[in-house]
Amino acid sequence: MISLTTERLLLRRPTEDDIDPLAAMDADPEVMRYIGDGSASPFDRDRAAAVIARAQREWDERGFGMLSVVVRDTHQFAGWVALTVPAFLPEILPAVEIGWRLSRRHWGAGLATEAAGALLRYGLIDRGLDRVVSVRHVDNHRSKRVMDKIGMRFGFDAVVPATGRPAAVHEITRAEYVRDHDGSAERPHV
Numbered sequence: 679m680i681s682l683t684t685e686r687l688l689l690r691r692p693t694e695d696d697i698d699p700l701a702a703m704d705a706d707p708e709v710m711r712y713i714g715d716g717s718a719s720p721f722d723r724d725r726a727a728a729v730i731a732r733a734q735r736e737w738d739e740r741g742f743g744m745l746s747v748v749v750r751d752t753h754q755f756a757g758w759v760a761l762t763v764p765a766f767l768p769e770i771l772p773a774v775e776i777g778w779r780l781s782r783r784h785w786g787a788g789l790a791t792e793a794a795g796a797l798l799r800y801g802l803i804d805r806g807l808d809r810v811v812s813v814r815h816v817d818n819h820r821s822k823r824v825m826d827k828i829g830m831r832f833g834f835d836a837v838v839p840a841t842g843r844p845a846a847v848h849e850i851t852r853a854e855y856v857r858d859h860d861g862s863a864e865r866p867h868v
Contacts, residue, residue, distance in 0.1 A: 680737065682745070682796045689745040689759060689793055691737055692730045696746050699755035701726035703781040712815035713779075714841060736762060742805055747780065747793045756784040759793040761801045764813055766838055770847055773811045774801065778824070785820070791827045798828050799859075802852045809851045816844045829858050 681690040692700075701723045703709055729744075736743030744760035757780035764775040776798055778790045801807045812830055814821040830848040838845050 688748040692746045697726045712818040759797045790824045795828045802855045811849045
């Protein structure tokens with residue numbers, strides 16, 4: 679059972695207790711602005727439960743997947759961070775993507791960077807992934823800032839086939855990560 683702790687966060691496998699806060703977060707049109715086709719299609723409890731179930735299967739099958747992001751001081755669900763296979767963008771496969779989503783009340787505090795940085799390290803160092811990508815809508819500047827802060831570099835532009843929306847693919851290799859962190863990166867507690 680994987681869990682990572684950082685200075686302010688607990689990253690743990692999702693549980694059924696996360697269904698309602700996940701559904702509430704994904705029902706926020708501003709949170710979902712750059713996701714899928716950008717329409718605020720309603721995310722309900724059933725859809726959130728399916729996301730949690732899929733995340734649990736991914737951990738069992740692949741040894742990586744989605745982790746719930748919980749604020750340590752308050753035990754409040756803040757969102758999620760994940761390592762997953764980006765099947766929605768076949769041109770970059772085989773690949774493992776890092777992604778994140780936080781509820782709006784947790785934006786602007788550096789939590790996405792903290793969570794993504796810990797999971798990126800876990801994927802590249804502890805799981806031995808050779809390369810991790812991250813895909814964002816070209817207008818999602820918040821996600822670009824997180825990608826920059828965790829050391830990812832712009833790779834190329836793409837178009838998501840299912841939606842026709844423009845995307846930017848960022849990436850980092852294990853060799854780049856090791857070179858840039860030179861052993862000094864704070865290791866999250868596993």
